[in-house]
Amino acid sequence: MSISRHATAHWEGDFKSGKGQLSTPQSGLMDKVGYGFNSRFGDEKGTNPEELIAAAHAGCFTMALSAKLTEAGHPPTRIDTRAEVDLSMEGGPSLSQIRLQVEAQVPGIDDAKFQSIAKDAEKNCPVSKALSAVPISMEATLRS
Numbered sequence: 001m002s003i004s005r006h007a008t009a010h011w012e013g014d015f016k017s018g019k020g021q022l023s024t025p026q027s028g029l030m031d032k033v034g035y036g037f038n039s040r041f042g043d044e045k046g047t048n049p050e051e052l053i054a055a056a057h058a059g060c061f062t063m064a065l066s067a068k069l070t071e072a073g074h075p076p077t078r079i080d081t082r083a084e085v086d087l088s089m090e091g092g093p094s095l096s097q098i099r100l101q102v103e104a105q106v107p108g109i110d111d112a113k114f115q116s117i118a119k120d121a122e123k124n125c126p127v128s129k130a131l132s133a134v135p136i137s138m139e140a141t142l143r144s
Contacts, residue, residue: 022047040087050085050095057127058083061100064125068117069106077105098131100138114142 007030011020021032030047039046058081069076081102088096100122106114118140122128128136 022052050087053095053127053131054083054085054098057085057098057100057125057131060125060127061102061121065102065104065118065121068121069104069109069114072109072113072117074106074109074113074117077107079104095131095134098134098136100136101141102138103141103143105143109142111142115140 005026006024008023008025009020010023010032012018016037019034019036022030022035023032024030034046035048036044036046038044040048040050061083062079062081065079065081066076079102081100084097084099084101085095086097086099088094090096102118104114104118109117118138122136122138
């Protein structure tokens with residue numbers, strides 16, 4: 001079985017003064033959301049590719065962690081993940097680092113087991129695999 005999702009991008013103008021729009025027609029979550037040079041490299045309102053990658057990674061990792069914890073007999077009460085994606089300008093723009101920070105409440109599990117499962121989820125969620133060319137670090141905290 002294969003699942004396909006898509007998004008669209010529209011751009012008008014040159015790199016620095018041009019403007020773009022991103023849409024996710026299947027879900028309707030984004031409809032012509034603005035993006036451009038200043039929302040990517042400055043503080044103008046709008047989204048940017050790095051923010052969208054961070055959202056995708058946080059969501060994918062969190063679902064993978066929930067699945068792996070549940071498979072291990074420890075369904076989580078809650079999981080909160082923050083993903084930070086760094087864009088380096090040295091030697092040309094490139095994604096230089098991704099940091100995952102996760103905090104979870106998981107009844108009946110010890111920290112060592114939780115850390116092991118979290119590391120497995122970090123390595124094996126589909127987005128982590130797709131981004132394997134970028135260094136990924138993770139900090140996992142188990143809350144009672």
